[in-house]
Amino acid sequence: MTHAPLHLTDSDFDAYAPEKSTSNAYSRPRLEVKQRALAWARGVITRLAELGITVDVHGSDEHPTLRNKKRVECQWVFFWRDAAAREELERLLDAGRSISAAIDDPSPYGRHAFLALRIASHGVEVCFAVHPEAKVDIDNLRARLAAKDAADGTGPTALAAELTAALRALPEQFAVGVGADRVAASAATPEAIEAMLERAAEGQVPLWIGWAVPREVALEHAEILDEQLEDALLALAPIYTLVAWSRQNDHIALDRRLEGIERERARTHAEASAQTEKWQAEQAAARERSLAEAKARGEAEGPRVSSLPFGFGARAGHGAPRKPSLDTLFKPSQKAEGDRDRRGGKPHEAKAPQAPAAPREREQTPAPPRVAPTPAASAPAPVASSNTSASAPTTMEKGARVRVLSGAFVDKIGIVGELDGRGGARVLLGLLSTRIEVTDLALVPEGRERPAIQSSHRRPTAPMPRKAR
Structure with missing residues (x-):
């Protein structure tokens, strides 16, 4: 054995423990096992090819997927x-498979018979398996088992005998069965295999033929295990050849059905191609008709005189003006000469452009002398009117103007809103109102001309006069 070894160890089996099956944390060790198994499988493919069996090899996902x-x-x-x-x-x-079935089981491995190597936490096994979803292979196996002897119509034919002989040729460690119900492969009969197929269809589990090696035995004989597993797969190769459908192993006349499908596909493809070619021909004919009609309309209307100068959309020979040259560029046009002949005189000469008049100098007007501003006179002090005699209130009552003597509003002028009769007063201070003890208030004399509501605000001081520069 010259290919890469498998070399299974304790850590390889531990990576597939049930408690680790849903975790991505163990994807790395499982990937290493998968890579070694695929490298080991290349030697199996070579030996199967020597027997005339062409197969592809695939590995299941090492991380949780659908x-x-x-x-x-x-x-x-x-x-x-x-x-x-x-x-x-x-x-x-896929013809009779529903979308829900495809979503429920997207794996394609259950629809074909296969040989396999399986590594789990409890051990390793090699097997041949066929799932009930592999309808073509199952029907082919049933046809082989159901065939009767042509002589008396009771005994098995050479097809069934060929399968049972291949099962008896397997080593005694090999078993056949469905799920955990297995018997020795050498004891299998056509009737027993048919019963197993019925149980497999009911439980939707595959029919299994193979050899299972417990974990302890695999670790104890790790040096020779790789070669033993390879030989076991080669021993199962005849079973695969007899059960899996192929054109050389066709017992259900599927070859003719496939040929009919191919003919139907070819006919459908030919019809689609013919329709496509017909549509393309119709489109080409329509374009030709459109071009011919446009050409006919252009010839019927005649040449058009373009209003654009030469070189801007006008074509020579279709009403376009002649291209100017050095001979005609500085000569008067025919229209100008005709106008001069009709007037009997020379054409008006263009006036020479006059030079612009020199701008007149702006008259310099003397600026008025700047007069230094005089200091503003201070505002005269208000003179108290002789008829505004201040009347000083004598009692604290509602509406009286008061000054706050202490507290947060000291020196503020307010108006008494109400007296509570307990030695306090509610004083209105602009937008605010607060309760202040009467002992902390002082009456403010009020003139007749000043409204009471404005007396609570301080009079702004007069602005200082600005100094002259």
């Missing part, structure tokens, strides 16, 4: 029919 239902409980390495054969069969397999 294909493994978000659980990585084992690592599969599949050996199944090549891509061309799978594509040929999937036209039939």
